[in-house]
Amino acid sequence: MKTTRTDAAVRIRGLSKVYGGVTAVDELDLDIARGETFALLGPNGAGKSTTVEILEGYRLRTSGEVSVLGVDPARGGLDWKSRIGIVLQSSGETGLLTVTEMLRHFASLYPNPRDVDEVIAAVGLEAKAKTRIAKLSGGQQRRVDVALGIVGRPELLFLDEPTTGFDPEARRRFWGLIRSLKAEGTTILLTTHYLDEAAQLADRAGVIAGGRLVDVGAIDEIGGADARRPIVRWRDAAGTVREVRTDEPGRHVASVVAGLGREPVGLEVIRPTLEDIYLGLVQSTAPATTAEEALA
Amino acid sequence: MSTSLMAQSTSRIGVETKTYFRAPDTLFFTFFFPFVMLAIFTAAFSAAGEVGPPGAQISVGASYLPGMIAAGILLSGVQNLAIDIAQEKSNGTLKRLGGTPLSPVGYFLGKIGQVFVTGTLQAALLIIAGALVLGIELPTDPAKWLTFAWVFVLGLTTCALLGIALSALPRSGKSASAVVIPVVLLLQFISGVYLQWNMLPTWLQDFASLFPLKWIAQGMRSVFLPEAWESLEQNGSWNLPGVAIALGIWLVVGFVLSRLTFRWIRRDA
Numbered sequence: 001m002k003t004t005r006t007d008a009a010v011r012i013r014g015l016s017k018v019y020g021g022v023t024a025v026d027e028l029d030l031d032i033a034r035g036e037t038f039a040l041l042g043p044n045g046a047g048k049s050t051t052v053e054i055l056e057g058y059r060l061r062t063s064g065e066v067s068v069l070g071v072d073p074a075r076g077g078l079d080w081k082s083r084i085g086i087v088l089q090s091s092g093e094t095g096l097l098t099v100t101e102m103l104r105h106f107a108s109l110y111p112n113p114r115d116v117d118e119v120i121a122a123v124g125l126e127a128k129a130k131t132r133i134a135k136l137s138g139g140q141q142r143r144v145d146v147a148l149g150i151v152g153r154p155e156l157l158f159l160d161e162p163t164t165g166f167d168p169e170a171r172r173r174f175w176g177l178i179r180s181l182k183a184e185g186t187t188i189l190l191t192t193h194y195l196d197e198a199a200q201l202a203d204r205a206g207v208i209a210g211g212r213l214v215d216v217g218a219i220d221e222i223g224g225a226d227a228r229r230p231i232v233r234w235r236d237a238a239g240t241v242r243e244v245r246t247d248e249p250g251r252h253v254a255s256v257v258a259g260l261g262r263e264p265v266g267l268e269v270i271r272p273t274l275e276d277i278y279l280g281l282v283q284s285t286a287p288a289t290t291a292e293e294a295l296a
Numbered sequence: 297m298s299t300s301l302m303a304q305s306t307s308r309i310g311v312e313t314k315t316y317f318r319a320p321d322t323l324f325f326t327f328f329f330p331f332v333m334l335a336i337f338t339a340a341f342s343a344a345g346e347v348g349p350p351g352a353q354i355s356v357g358a359s360y361l362p363g364m365i366a367a368g369i370l371l372s373g374v375q376n377l378a379i380d381i382a383q384e385k386s387n388g389t390l391k392r393l394g395g396t397p398l399s400p401v402g403y404f405l406g407k408i409g410q411v412f413v414t415g416t417l418q419a420a421l422l423i424i425a426g427a428l429v430l431g432i433e434l435p436t437d438p439a440k441w442l443t444f445a446w447v448f449v450l451g452l453t454t455c456a457l458l459g460i461a462l463s464a465l466p467r468s469g470k471s472a473s474a475v476v477i478p479v480v481l482l483l484q485f486i487s488g489v490y491l492q493w494n495m496l497p498t499w500l501q502d503f504a505s506l507f508p509l510k511w512i513a514q515g516m517r518s519v520f521l522p523e524a525w526e527s528l529e530q531n532g533s534w535n536l537p538g539v540a541i542a543l544g545i546w547l548v549v550g551f552v553l554s555r556l557t558f559r560w561i562r563r564d565a
Contacts, residue, residue, distance in 0.1 A: 056395060058561060082397035092387040096318040097311060108307040109396045111299055132318075152396065 008067070009034045009156050009187040010055060015064035017050050017211075024050045026211035028064070034155075037178070037188040039202035039219075041195070043282055047211040048191050049089075049160070055189070056086050056158055069156055082110050085154030087145050087162055095134030099125055099144055102133060103151055110152035122177050123147045124170070138165040146174070156187045163197060175200050195274045209282045223277035230271050232256070234264035241266070301402050308398070308406025313413050322380070325477075326371045327418055330364040331425065333490070338430060347492075352524030357430035362516035363489040365419050369448065370480060370509050372415035373455020377407055378462035378476040385561075386469030394560025404460065404554070411456040419448065432520075440519045443536065447515030450543045454508055457550025464557035483509045493517070494528035501530055511542040 010032035017025040025047040032038045042048045053059040054066060057073035057080075066073060071080045097105070099120060107113035120129050123143040128136060133144055142165050149157060159178075163171045178201050182188060192198055198205050199219045206216040215222050229245045232252045236242050237260060246252045249269045256264050272280075316322055338357040346353035384390045393403060426432040435441065462479075466472040484490055486500055487509040493501070504510040517525065518534035526534055 058391070058394070078397040078399055081395065084395070086392075086395035088388065088392060088395070093389050093392070094315065094319065094383075094387065096315045101311065101314065105307055105311045106396065109299060109304055109398045111397075148392070 007033055009036070009069060010038075010189065011065075011067040012051075012055075013065040015051065015054065015066060016062045017047070017054065017059070018062045024211055025054075025061075028208075028211070028213055030206060030213060030216065032187060032189060034187055035182070035185050036204065037182050037190065037202050039198035039205040040189065040191045040208060041193075041198060041205055041278060042191075042208035046208045046282075048208050051208065052158060052160060052189065052191055056084070057081070082152060083155045085149040085152055085157040087149035087157070087159045089160050090138070090142060090145065090164070093133070095132060095136075095141070098130050098132050099136075099147075100129045102144065103147055106148050107151050112153050114151050114153050116151065119147045119151050122150075122180075124173050139167060139170055142166065143170070143174075146177075150181065154186065156189070157181065159188060159190045159192075161192055162190070163192070163194065171197070195278055199274055207278060207281045214281050214284075219274065222274075223281055227277045227280055228272060230269055233266070233268045233270065235266045236260075236264075239265075299397070301399060301405075304398055304402035305405035305409065308402055309409030309413065312406045312410035316376075316410055316414055322376060326376045327414060329371055330368040330418065330422060333367070334360055334364045334422070334426070334430075337490070348522070349524045349527060352522040354522065355430065355432065357426065358432040359492065359521070361422065361426045361430075361432055362520040363513050365422055365448075365520075366451070366487075366509060366513035366516045367484050367489045368418045368422060369415060369451045369512055370455055370483065372411050372418060373452055373457075374459040374462060375476055375480045376414075377411065377456055377459025378465075379472045381407070381460060381463035382466040382472035382476075383469035385463070391561045400558060400560070404558075407460065408453070408456045411452060411459075415452050416448075435519060443515065444519045447512060447519070447539060447543075450540070450547065451508070451512040451515070454543050454547040454550055455512075457547060457554050458508070461550050461553035461557060464553075483507055486510075488513045488517075505530075505542070508543055508546040511539045515539040 008031045010030065012028055012030040015025055015028040016023065028047075028051060040048055040052065050059065054061050055068050055073055057068075057076045060074050068076070069080065069083055073080075100116065103116045103119060107116050117129075120126055123146055125136075125140060125143055125147070128140060133141060136144065142162070146159070146162055149159070163174055166174060175197070178188065178190075182201075188201075190198070190202060202219055204217060205219050205222055207214050207222065215224075226245070229247060230249045231243055231245055232249050233241065233243045234256055244252060253264075253267065253269065256267075316327075334357065337360050338355075341347075341356045344356070346355055347359050348354050381390075423434065427434050462476060463472075466475040483504075486496070486504040487493075487507065488496065488504070489509065493513070496504070501510075514529065514534060515536065517529075518536060526532060529535070
């Protein structure tokens with residue numbers, strides 16, 4: 001099998017996907033390094049799932065170049081599949097097998113699987129190992145999905161909204177699991193709606209909106225320095241709300257106080273959260289037609 | 297490198313068979329259905345006494361046994377797999393398996409293996425129940441059992457492949473039973489399973505001859521019914537070469553159709 005060893009686990013150039021005239025993914029470029037944990041963020045319908053499913057080999061692209069572990073996923077054979085792990089969004093399988101039976105079976109499909117009991121322990125389902133999957137709670141079933149995705153010891157793991165339905169403690173445990181996979185050198189591509197999850201786990205994140213990658217970078221750099229600049233907000237003498245972005249909010253507040261000669265009404269100093277920055281990125285790229293449609 | 301096809305198929309047969317016996321609806325509508333029908337027909341018509349040509353009369357139960365074995369082959373193959381695979385396609389099972397190094401051939405071998413494990417158990421239990429509960433006399437001639445063996449294996453393989461091919465038809469898992477069961481039920485009515493074959497009009501017999509169930513049932517009648525019953529068949533013959541040819545053709549059709557229609561997921565639907 002032809003495998004090109006490069007530093008990139010995933011390499012995307014000019015990727016486009018058109019469904020019956022609608023462009024879901026539009027000239028997307030992206031590199032994910034080996035061993036990196038990358039979070040793909042974006043609202044529903046932004047092209048996130050389409051992109052990931054093209055990388056997983058489930059969908060064919062319209063145009064562009066894609067390489068996953070050195071292989072074109074549209075032609076990825078069984079050897080290639082044994083090197084990746086996929087955790088899909090929740091499915092409605094019948095769940096008539098027990099957790100152990102299901103994991104044993106999936107382990108048998110891979111050349112170099114992890115120990116089934118260790119995987120069950122890693123997702124915290126030891127007490128449910130002999131229980132049929134249909135009888136588990138939604139969050140527990142999600143952990144089975146994750147276990148099935150990692151039992152084959154993948155070099156590259158796709159996680160599609162993995163912690164939906166987890167309670168906070170389960171989410172913390174899951175983060176620990178992902179960190180240990182990362183420590184073993186697993187490359188991870190994570191899509192999530194939870195920005196705290198991306199901030200906890202990812203080395204870098206990409207924000208996708210309208211089928212385009214609107215920003216890529218380390219989590220604490222996404223949106224650029226301007227988006228992180230604190231905002232000072234107050235009401236001036238006429239009662240109008242004023243807003244200033246400044247690197248020196250203290251100095252600015254002092255000058256406002258001096259100018260008014262009294263305590264300003266409604267004074268706030270705001271440091272944008274990751275969520276504010278993310279929403280700013282997504283909204284600034286929202287299609288202009290939406291507003292027109294809303295007015296019509 | 298992925299694991300060997302042999303290891304994958306064996307592992308598949310194990311989980312497929314477990315799943316089969318844990319699903320109450322397949323257990324009733326596929327595994328036990330022929331038993332239920334055999335019991336109902338025997339109870340309903342036994343009052344009429346023995347049936348068949350003079351000198352070779354047998355009990356109603358004995359006259360129904362070959363048809364029920366044939367129905368079991370059809371249900372275990374066609375109905376079971378067509379519904380099962382259509383549901384696996386729509387509930388995400390196939391999508392998940394499609395992301396693993398399981399080869400499609402391994403998946404098919406798992407399904408066919410499951411059909412053989414469950415279909416063999418079903419036929420064996422039908423024959424044992426027929427002999428012990430209904431007192432049906434079983435053939436002693438080894439040649440008859442040899443016929444049974446090849447008709448059973450050829451019929452079951454053909455039905456399994458046709459089930460895989462038919463699974464492409466239902467548009468969703470929920471509609472699978474509604475699409476598949478009427479087809480299978482209709483075949484059982486026109487192929488001499490529920491209604492005694494020689495009672496059917498010639499045009500219906502000719503129509504039924506286009507489909508495999510008629511031939512499986514005919515082969516099974518040749519095994520389990522007295523020689524004198526041969527005169528009730530079309531052209532007064534069991535026509536075993538005809539059984540082999542008809543099932544052989546359907547085997548090829550089933551193989552080609554399943555190769556052409558099977559996909560792990562509906563790509564770009």
